[in-house]
Each structure stands twice: as structure tokens, then as C-alpha cells.
Amino acid sequence: MTFPAPIDPPARLLMGPGPISAYPSVLRAMSAPLVGQYDPFMTATMTETQELYRQVWATDNDATVLVDGTSRAGIEAAMISLVRPGDRVLVPIFGRFGHLLAEIAERAMAEVHTIEVPWGEVFPVSAVRDAIERVKPHLLALVQGDTSTTMLQPLDEIGELCRANGVLFYTDATASLGGNAFEMDAWGLDAATAGLQKCLGGPSGSAPISLSDAAVEVIRSRTRIEAGIREAGDPTASDFVRSNYFDLGMILDYWGPRRLNHHTEATTMLYGARECARVLLLEGRDAVIDRHRLHGEAMLAGVRGLGLTVFGDVAHKMSNVVAVEIPEGVPGDAARSAMLDDFGIEIGTSFGPLHGRVWRIGTMGYNARTDAVLQTLASLETVLRRFGAPVPAGGGVEAANDVYRAAS
Known part of the structure; x- marks a missing residue:
């Protein structure tokens, strides 16, 4: 009898709406x-x-x-x-x-x-x-x-x-x-x-x-x-x-x-x-909320810097997740698969009337941090270019970095 190998999940950066990297x-x-x-x-x-x-x-x-x-x-x-x-x-x-x-x-x-x-x-x-x-x-x-x-x-x-x-x-x-x-x-x-x-x-x-x-x-x-x-x-x-x-x-x-x-x-x-x-609680309850706010703002600025349209009333958006309209001509599921297969990064689709219309990108918990945000934006830019979307070179990373510089 052949037995399966011990469990060995692939390395993933979970930047969807949850679950996230613990x-x-x-x-x-x-x-x-x-x-x-x-x-x-x-x-x-x-x-x-x-x-x-x-x-x-x-x-x-x-x-x-x-x-x-x-x-x-x-x-x-x-x-x-x-x-x-x-x-x-x-x-x-x-x-x-x-x-x-x-x-x-x-x-x-x-x-x-x-x-x-x-x-x-x-x-x-x-x-x-x-x-x-x-x-x-x-x-x-x-x-x-x-x-x-x-x-x-x-x-x-x-x-x-x-x-x-x-x-x-x-x-x-x-x-x-x-x-x-x-x-x-x-x-x-x-x-x-x-x-x-x-x-x-x-x-x-x-x-x-x-x-x-x-x-x-x-x-x-x-x-x-x-x-x-x-x-x-x-x-x-x-x-x-x-x-x-x-x-x-x-x-x-x-x-x-x-x-x-x-x-x-x-x-x-x-x-x-x-x-x-x-x-x-060790980091501080308010400090954790502020950290989510900062990295959420950086991701929001970054997707806009890539020329993407943000869905919904941004004034009432959660700090930890943003929904972006999938650009015309870009196959949403194929692009998500490319993010996962080529960069090990997971972003989310959505449900109901938003299924196939938006991606949901999370910055939460352990992944509410600078390197995760910048890595996701750089990878997303590469994938968007592959599918023919006209995105500004470095626009996402630069816009996010503007947020970080302003906060420092």
C-alpha cells in the first residue's frame, strides 16, 4: 500500500478577504x-x-x-x-x-x-x-x-x-x-x-x-x-x-x-x-487598529495608482479589505490564478451581484505590513500587464510608498 507524504502546503501569501496568513x-x-x-x-x-x-x-x-x-x-x-x-x-x-x-x-x-x-x-x-x-x-x-x-x-x-x-x-x-x-x-x-x-x-x-x-x-x-x-x-x-x-x-x-x-x-x-x-493586546489594541488603517490606506492608494476603480462608498470601507473593479478585457479568474501560480499570492473574488466584477484584496492580521502590501501591488501590476491592462509602471508601489512616507 502506498501512503501519502506528510502534509506540506505550498508557501502562500494570503491577501484575500480571509482566511489570512496566521x-x-x-x-x-x-x-x-x-x-x-x-x-x-x-x-x-x-x-x-x-x-x-x-x-x-x-x-x-x-x-x-x-x-x-x-x-x-x-x-x-x-x-x-x-x-x-x-x-x-x-x-x-x-x-x-x-x-x-x-x-x-x-x-x-x-x-x-x-x-x-x-x-x-x-x-x-x-x-x-x-x-x-x-x-x-x-x-x-x-x-x-x-x-x-x-x-x-x-x-x-x-x-x-x-x-x-x-x-x-x-x-x-x-x-x-x-x-x-x-x-x-x-x-x-x-x-x-x-x-x-x-x-x-x-x-x-x-x-x-x-x-x-x-x-x-x-x-x-x-x-x-x-x-x-x-x-x-x-x-x-x-x-x-x-x-x-x-x-x-x-x-x-x-x-x-x-x-x-x-x-x-x-x-x-x-x-x-x-x-x-x-x-x-501586546501590540496594543489601538495600535493594531492604526496598523490596519495605515496598510489599508496604502493598499487603497496602490490599487488606485494602478488605475483601478475602487468599488463602493470608500468613506465606509473597512480598513482591512478593498474591492476593486476588474479592468475591462482582463479575465478575473485567470488573473487571480496567475497571482497564485506565479507569485504565491491569493486575492479574492466576490459573491452575488459582484461575482466576476471585483477582486477583494485584504491587508489584515499578520499581513497588515509594508512588505506584504508592496509585494502584492508589484505582482498585481505584472499580471495586469500580462493581460493587456494599461497600468502605469510602478504606479501601485509608488502610490503606496507615498502613504508610508507621509506616515513616517
């Missing part, structure tokens, strides 16, 4: 030895990781934990635990991942209401206010940064609207946390979820989540009701949480002081998630 220290942390799930080292590491992520989220929430799974696992855990069948959920949609929130809310058997703006725009506060007053939802579910459009939805005034109307406020910050401003407590958020594979600089597979006291009370009330349902032998009752794995009441008990067994914690992902937060 911080080397995160990969080293994930190679650390395993311990048992109730080993004192393990439980101490869990507690330590909770405190680190409170600082990342800018919150005092006790209920700050990891959900073992990709960022979508965090979204599903939040939705299925916070929403009872029949609850009204309002989802403002400005890209693909708003549609995802609506779908998951529907699977949680919510009464889902949506509002939409064209891709490339964000919602004015007035539109969200009008929808809240009209729908009177139990939960507002809103993406902060949607990588499908690269737009960053302002959240700072929406929490106050939700509090004034008795609405729980949840956001998916998968694409934005760590690279853009995020203030959980100051903005009045009740629930927020993310993943590691973007600005936090790790692999996909762990979903940080933080919950306010109000959100925890909703979850705990369902746990109390569920106990009565089980006792009555009626598993079809509407308050029954329909997932065991994603039941946040059980997950919080596992991470809490009682350490009630729920599942075996994904030890290697815990190590990686801890290191993602440690690296961010």
Missing part, C-alpha cells in the same frame, strides 16, 4: 502539547483566554467565551440561543453576510424582517430607527463589516436605539474585529461574535463570543423553561433550544466556575485563540 506565534502556540480538559493548566488557560477577549471586545461581560467551530458556529449559537420560535428578528442587509444572518434566524424559527441597501452602501441610523419602530423586533442582527462588499456599518448610535425600544442588539464582527474600532460596552451591544481568520490573525475554527447580562438572562430563562419542558416530557414546546452543541446556556456552564461538562474543549484552537488575543 501570526507565526499563533502557529507555534497551536503545536503545544495537549492536556486533559480538566487539567488545572487547561481550566486556567480557559479563564485566562476569557479575560484576554474581554479586552479585545472592550467589555466587562463575564459571559465572554469561545464557541468551538468556525465564525458561523458563533453566529448560529447566538441566534439559536437568543431567539425563540416566533420572535421577531430584524436584519438590515448590505451584503452577503446579512443574508446569512437572516437565513440562520429563519432556521431558528424566528419571524424575520429585513431591510436592504444596495451593495456598496451602509445604513443611515434613521433607516434602522424607522425599521425598529415599525417591526418592534426582539433582536436586531447586524453585520459590522461585510467582506462581500468591504463596507463597515457604523454601530455607535444603534445600541442606544435598541435600548430605547427594548431590543437586543447582536452583531457579527467576524471580518472587522481587531482591525477596526469596536466598543462592545460603549456601543450598547448585547451579543457579538467573531472568528480568528481575519484581523485576529489566526486560523478558522474558534469563534469568540461575548454576551451582556440582558442576553444572558434571555438564555438562562430558556434554560429554566427547558428544564420544565423536559420534566413534562414535551420536546416539541416552543421554548426548547433546538441544538445541544450550540446551546449557549450549556456552553456558559462549561466555561463558568462549575465547569459542567458539555463537550471536550478544542485544546489546540484554545491555544491559538489565546495567542491571537495575546498578540493583539
Whole structure:
């Protein structure tokens, strides 16, 4: 029998919308030895990781934990635990991942209401206010940064609207946390979820989540009701949480002081998630956001320096990703393949109405750095020339360097 060789991935510079190249220290942390799930080292590491992520989220929430799974696992855990069948959920949609929130809310058997703006725009506060007053939802579910459009939805005034109307406020910050401003407590958020594979600089597979006291009370009330349902032998009752794995009441008990067994914690992902937060806080939360802003500005200037048109409302663009219109006559997928095959650099395509129309180029986490930006722009120039696009010689690198010189 012939056995495959040991895993040996090719060298890649991941400059798409995520996943990205992980911080080397995160990969080293994930190679650390395993311990048992109730080993004192393990439980101490869990507690330590909770405190680190409170600082990342800018919150005092006790209920700050990891959900073992990709960022979508965090979204599903939040939705299925916070929403009872029949609850009204309002989802403002400005890209693909708003549609995802609506779908998951529907699977949680919510009464889902949506509002939409064209891709490339964000919602004015007035539109969200009008929808809240009209729908009177139990939960507002809103993406902060949607990588499908690269737009960053302002959240700072929406929490106050939700509090004034008795609405729980949840956001998916998968694409934005760590690279853009995020203030959980100051903005009045009740629930927020993310993943590691973007600005936090790790692999996909762990979903940080933080919950306010109000959100925890909703979850705990369902746990109390569920106990009565089980006792009555009626598993079809509407308050029954329909997932065991994603039941946040059980997950919080596992991470809490009682350490009630729920599942075996994904030890290697815990190590990686801890290191993602440690690296961010060691550099400084604001410093990391500023670093993403600087290199995002350099990439934005660079693609414009190559004569490319930037998609969407740049005033509301995330710091960590830019979408550019594919030049006429350039085969988008073939050019992306050339970037990967010839230079080992991955950039992204997009979804829905933007599929085949734009490339998405990320500068996030470990790759929010000068050499990665300049290498990507130089390689992109070469590929564009190969496919006949009339780009200025050195225009991308020079424009990016202007940004760096101005910042120095």
C-alpha cells in the first residue's frame, strides 16, 4: 500500500478577504502539547483566554467565551440561543453576510424582517430607527463589516436605539474585529461574535463570543423553561433550544466556575485563540487598529495608482479589505490564478451581484505590513500587464510608498 507524504502546503501569501496568513506565534502556540480538559493548566488557560477577549471586545461581560467551530458556529449559537420560535428578528442587509444572518434566524424559527441597501452602501441610523419602530423586533442582527462588499456599518448610535425600544442588539464582527474600532460596552451591544481568520490573525475554527447580562438572562430563562419542558416530557414546546452543541446556556456552564461538562474543549484552537488575543493586546489594541488603517490606506492608494476603480462608498470601507473593479478585457479568474501560480499570492473574488466584477484584496492580521502590501501591488501590476491592462509602471508601489512616507 502506498501512503501519502506528510502534509506540506505550498508557501502562500494570503491577501484575500480571509482566511489570512496566521501570526507565526499563533502557529507555534497551536503545536503545544495537549492536556486533559480538566487539567488545572487547561481550566486556567480557559479563564485566562476569557479575560484576554474581554479586552479585545472592550467589555466587562463575564459571559465572554469561545464557541468551538468556525465564525458561523458563533453566529448560529447566538441566534439559536437568543431567539425563540416566533420572535421577531430584524436584519438590515448590505451584503452577503446579512443574508446569512437572516437565513440562520429563519432556521431558528424566528419571524424575520429585513431591510436592504444596495451593495456598496451602509445604513443611515434613521433607516434602522424607522425599521425598529415599525417591526418592534426582539433582536436586531447586524453585520459590522461585510467582506462581500468591504463596507463597515457604523454601530455607535444603534445600541442606544435598541435600548430605547427594548431590543437586543447582536452583531457579527467576524471580518472587522481587531482591525477596526469596536466598543462592545460603549456601543450598547448585547451579543457579538467573531472568528480568528481575519484581523485576529489566526486560523478558522474558534469563534469568540461575548454576551451582556440582558442576553444572558434571555438564555438562562430558556434554560429554566427547558428544564420544565423536559420534566413534562414535551420536546416539541416552543421554548426548547433546538441544538445541544450550540446551546449557549450549556456552553456558559462549561466555561463558568462549575465547569459542567458539555463537550471536550478544542485544546489546540484554545491555544491559538489565546495567542491571537495575546498578540493583539501586546501590540496594543489601538495600535493594531492604526496598523490596519495605515496598510489599508496604502493598499487603497496602490490599487488606485494602478488605475483601478475602487468599488463602493470608500468613506465606509473597512480598513482591512478593498474591492476593486476588474479592468475591462482582463479575465478575473485567470488573473487571480496567475497571482497564485506565479507569485504565491491569493486575492479574492466576490459573491452575488459582484461575482466576476471585483477582486477583494485584504491587508489584515499578520499581513497588515509594508512588505506584504508592496509585494502584492508589484505582482498585481505584472499580471495586469500580462493581460493587456494599461497600468502605469510602478504606479501601485509608488502610490503606496507615498502613504508610508507621509506616515513616517
